[in-house]
Amino acid sequence: xxxxxxxxxxxxxxxxxxxxxxxxxxxxxxxxxxxxxxxxxxxxxxxxxxxxxxxxxxxxxxxxxxxxxxxxxxxxxxxxxxxxxxxxxxxxxxxxxxxxxxxxxxxxxxxxxxxxxxxxxxxxxxxxxxxxxxxxxxxxxxxxxxxxxxxxxxxxxxxxxxxxxxxxxxxxxxxxxxxxxxxxxxxxxxxxxxxxxxxxxxxxxxxxxxxxxxxxxxxxxxxxxxxxxxxxxxxxxxxxxxxxxxxxxxxxxxxxxxxxxxxxxxxxxxxxxxxxxxxxxxxxxxxxxxxxxxxxxxxxxxxxxxxxxxxxx
Amino acid sequence: xxxxxxxxxxxxxxxxxxxxxxxxxxxxxxxxxxxxxxxxxxxxxxxxxxxxxxxxxxxxxxxxxxxxxxxxxxxxxxxxxxxxxxxxxxxxxxxxxxxxxxxxxxxxxxxxxxxxxxxxxxxxxxxxxxxxxxxxxxxxxxxxxxxxxxxxxxxxxxxxxxxxxxxxxxxxxxxxxxxxxxxxxxxxxxxxxxxxxxxxxxxxxxxxxxxxxxxxxxxxxxxxxxxxxxxxxxxxxxxxxxxxxxxxxxxxxxxxxxxxxxxxxxxxxxxxxxxxxxxxxxxxxxxxxxxxxxxxxxxxxxxxxxxxxxxxxxxxxxxxxxxxxxxxxxxxxxxxxxxxxxxxxxxxxxxxxxxxxxxxxxxxxxxxxxxxxxxxxxxxxxxxxxxxxxxxxxxxxxxxxxxxxxxxxxxxxxxxxxxxxxxxxxxxxxxxxxxxxxxxxxxxx
Numbered sequence: 001x002x003x004x005x006x007x008x009x010x011x012x013x014x015x016x017x018x019x020x021x022x023x024x025x026x027x028x029x030x031x032x033x034x035x036x037x038x039x040x041x042x043x044x045x046x047x048x049x050x051x052x053x054x055x056x057x058x059x060x061x062x063x064x065x066x067x068x069x070x071x072x073x074x075x076x077x078x079x080x081x082x083x084x085x086x087x088x089x090x091x092x093x094x095x096x097x098x099x100x101x102x103x104x105x106x107x108x109x110x111x112x113x114x115x116x117x118x119x120x121x122x123x124x125x126x127x128x129x130x131x132x133x134x135x136x137x138x139x140x141x142x143x144x145x146x147x148x149x150x151x152x153x154x155x156x157x158x159x160x161x162x163x164x165x166x167x168x169x170x171x172x173x174x175x176x177x178x179x180x181x182x183x184x185x186x187x188x189x190x191x192x193x194x195x196x197x198x199x200x201x202x203x204x205x206x207x208x209x210x211x212x213x214x215x216x217x218x219x220x221x222x223x224x225x226x227x228x229x230x231x232x233x234x235x236x237x238x239x240x241x242x243x244x245x246x247x248x249x250x251x252x253x254x255x256x257x258x259x260x261x262x263x264x265x266x267x268x269x270x271x272x273x274x275x276x277x278x279x280x281x282x283x284x285x286x287x288x289x290x291x292x293x294x295x296x297x298x299x300x301x302x303x304x305x306x307x308x309x310x311x312x313x
Numbered sequence: 314x315x316x317x318x319x320x321x322x323x324x325x326x327x328x329x330x331x332x333x334x335x336x337x338x339x340x341x342x343x344x345x346x347x348x349x350x351x352x353x354x355x356x357x358x359x360x361x362x363x364x365x366x367x368x369x370x371x372x373x374x375x376x377x378x379x380x381x382x383x384x385x386x387x388x389x390x391x392x393x394x395x396x397x398x399x400x401x402x403x404x405x406x407x408x409x410x411x412x413x414x415x416x417x418x419x420x421x422x423x424x425x426x427x428x429x430x431x432x433x434x435x436x437x438x439x440x441x442x443x444x445x446x447x448x449x450x451x452x453x454x455x456x457x458x459x460x461x462x463x464x465x466x467x468x469x470x471x472x473x474x475x476x477x478x479x480x481x482x483x484x485x486x487x488x489x490x491x492x493x494x495x496x497x498x499x500x501x502x503x504x505x506x507x508x509x510x511x512x513x514x515x516x517x518x519x520x521x522x523x524x525x526x527x528x529x530x531x532x533x534x535x536x537x538x539x540x541x542x543x544x545x546x547x548x549x550x551x552x553x554x555x556x557x558x559x560x561x562x563x564x565x566x567x568x569x570x571x572x573x574x575x576x577x578x579x580x581x582x583x584x585x586x587x588x589x590x591x592x593x594x595x596x597x598x599x600x601x602x603x604x605x606x607x608x609x610x611x612x613x614x615x616x617x618x619x620x621x622x623x624x625x626x627x628x629x630x631x632x633x634x635x636x637x638x639x640x641x642x643x644x645x646x647x648x649x650x651x652x653x654x655x656x657x658x659x660x661x662x663x664x665x666x667x668x669x670x671x672x673x674x675x676x677x678x679x680x681x682x683x684x685x686x687x688x689x690x691x692x693x694x695x696x697x698x699x700x701x702x703x704x705x706x707x708x709x710x711x712x713x714x715x716x717x718x719x720x721x722x723x724x725x726x727x728x729x730x731x732x733x734x735x736x737x738x739x740x741x742x743x744x745x746x747x748x749x750x751x752x753x754x755x756x757x758x
Contacts, residue, residue: 013757014753014757047740050529052525052528052529052533052740053740069532072529072530073530075529077525077526077529078526079522079525079526079529081522081525081742082522082523082525082526083521083522083523083526084521084523085327085517085518085521085523086521087327088327096319096323097526097527097530099316099319100316100319100320100527100530100531101530102530141526144526
């Protein structure tokens with residue numbers, strides 16, 4: 001079951017193409033990473049999902065039905081460009097934004113009090129926003145994004161500008177919200193910040209989707225059969241015992257241990273390498289090195305550049 | 314719809330709670346009431362009687378100085394130096410010295426005053442001396458002053474406005490002018506003050522970066538209209554508070570400071586059904602009007618001759634219409650720029666019609682029914698100010714209706730246009746926008 005289906009969406013702005021035939025399916029209960037370099041079209045896509053911008057072509061389905069204006073109440077959106085009224089009191093402002101999301105005043109007060117207490121900002125209800133630190137403002141922005149318990153949460157560059165403590169606080173809360181059944185989309189150009197959280201990703205580059213799927217499957221697809229072998233350093237390079245079909249990428253020693261990065265031929269079992277190693281050195285550990293999303297991202301983007309450059313020629 | 318209400322409420326409450334709003338709400342009525350009340354107060358202040366000594370060495374004028382209500386003349390005859398010394402001892406207010414000269418008809422004098430010489434006294438003395446000198450000169454040239462007196466005539470020209478139903482009402486051109494100018498300028502100020510409040514509100518939302526959070530819940534058009542309506546309600550609140558407070562102050566002053574005599578004169582003068590007035594009646598009316606000659610009295614009479622119901626109704630309509638017409642454009646400007654400095658280049662073309670109306674005020678007030686006045690009061694961009702200026706003079710109903718309809722169409726048009734710019738503009742950060750860019754937004758949406 002997909003919470004959100006984006007079907008062949010295109011958007012043209014005067015002078016540039018923002019999205020071209022982008023299709024993405026976001027499974028229910030997933031944490032979905034919408035990845036891509038700056039200017040790829042992520043924010044435009046998110047604005048289309050939020051019905052801020054209308055697509056030129058294509059359709060958006062939320063819970064299986066074409067999205068309507070009423071559905072924005074079931075989405076929580078933390079935009080990349082976010083802020084609050086500086087002169088307005090914190091509580092009043094949170095109440096205002098919660099009511100705009102369809103909560104009744106009484107219900108909004110109860111829920112906001114709960115969140116304010118949870119984030120230890122309940123003493124700030126009657127303070128003006130300009131008196132607050134940036135971290136506190138971010139907490140409030142987060143609260144008003146989730147207070148109406150949306151089915152779908154969209155965070156655009158969520159951790160930019162957050163301090164590490166708040167980042168962890170937010171990650172914990174986001175995971176908890178997911179456990180309660182919500183679907184979460186992260187949009188970011190900073191792969192490392194969301195890699196540990198996401199189970200699905202889509203990669204957008206120059207207005208086109210160039211890759212999507214489950215994170216573990218993508219990593220399997222793009223793995224290069226790299227293994228890291230850790231063994232007691234005897235001062236002898238491991239290259240002398242490796243057969244020619246193995247390719248030693250790097251070797252380094254540290255505190256009496258040696259670490260070697262070895263690429264084995266596709267289709268070979270890592271057991272073979274391990275057997276060989278055990279017979280020659282004292283092995284402390286061996287692990288497969290899967291590519292990081294960042295590696296895949298960079299290689300896909302440069303591959304895309306080459307192919308599109310080729311097309312032009 | 315419910316969300317628009319929430320937005321209107323926020324826009325309204327955050328503004329009426331501001332100190333500047335409260336200060337303006339209190340200062341306005343005090344100013345307006347003082348315009349209204351001051352002449353009345355002045356009229357009730359009884360001027361003290363002044364005593365003036367007359368030392369007429371020529372002997373030609375002294376018998377002409379007869380006492381008036383406020384000035385008592387005391388003839389004296391002594392040396393001028395001594396008289397000057399004496400002046401303070403007697404406690405009198407002034408000393409008029411007409412020295413003897415070689416001229417057959419002296420025409421100069423000196424007025425010594427213990428305090429600041431009162432204008433009333435001086436002009437009275439001058440007119441008496443002038444009359445005497447003139448008749449002396451006439452006599453000298455052999456003309457009988459009696460003949461002259463029979464020639465001298467006063468013209469009484471009363472202006473009476475006839476309405477279609479045949480009622481006649483004394484009209485007060487000066488007062489119509491004053492009221493027209495006042496309401497025209499007030500509309501101009503209201504449009505400017507509240508229009509730029511809308512613009513600043515939009516800019517605030519854009520620079521604070523809250524706008525995207527809000528329009529993920531409501532449509533940009535709802536946010537824009539919510540803001541425009543909210544600010545309009547602030548303007549109406551201010552206006553109504555001004556009227557209520559002004560009336561309260563005026564009523565208070567009338568009750569505490571005025572005696573019944575002056576109030577009784579404030580009734581309007583109607584001459585009844587239209588009929589040919591015979592000479593006697595005309596004479597009677599003229600005298601009636603003449604008898605109420607005091608300037609203060611005329612002001613009171615004229616002020617009460619204004620139809621306040623119509624004026625306030627028209628003001629509310631043309632303020633709202635004009636404001637709505639401009640507010641949407643101000644909102645569009647606010648959405649297109651990142652700061653107030655950048656807004657200047659777009660403000661200019663929007664405010665030109667407003668400023669033009671202000672420039673034309675002087676011309677139009679002299680001919681409130683002329684073609685310039687007509688066109689300016691029909692075209693929506695200038696009509697709120699100019700129609701308001703014309704209404705106290707009386708405007709044919711069809712013109713008011715045409716102007717009103719065009720104003721409503723005008724604001725629907727500008728709002729529709731502005732909304733296109735607005736919904737693109739609010740999401741454009743850090744981009745210098747020019748007219749070509751605005752045109753693209755208009756075309757593309």
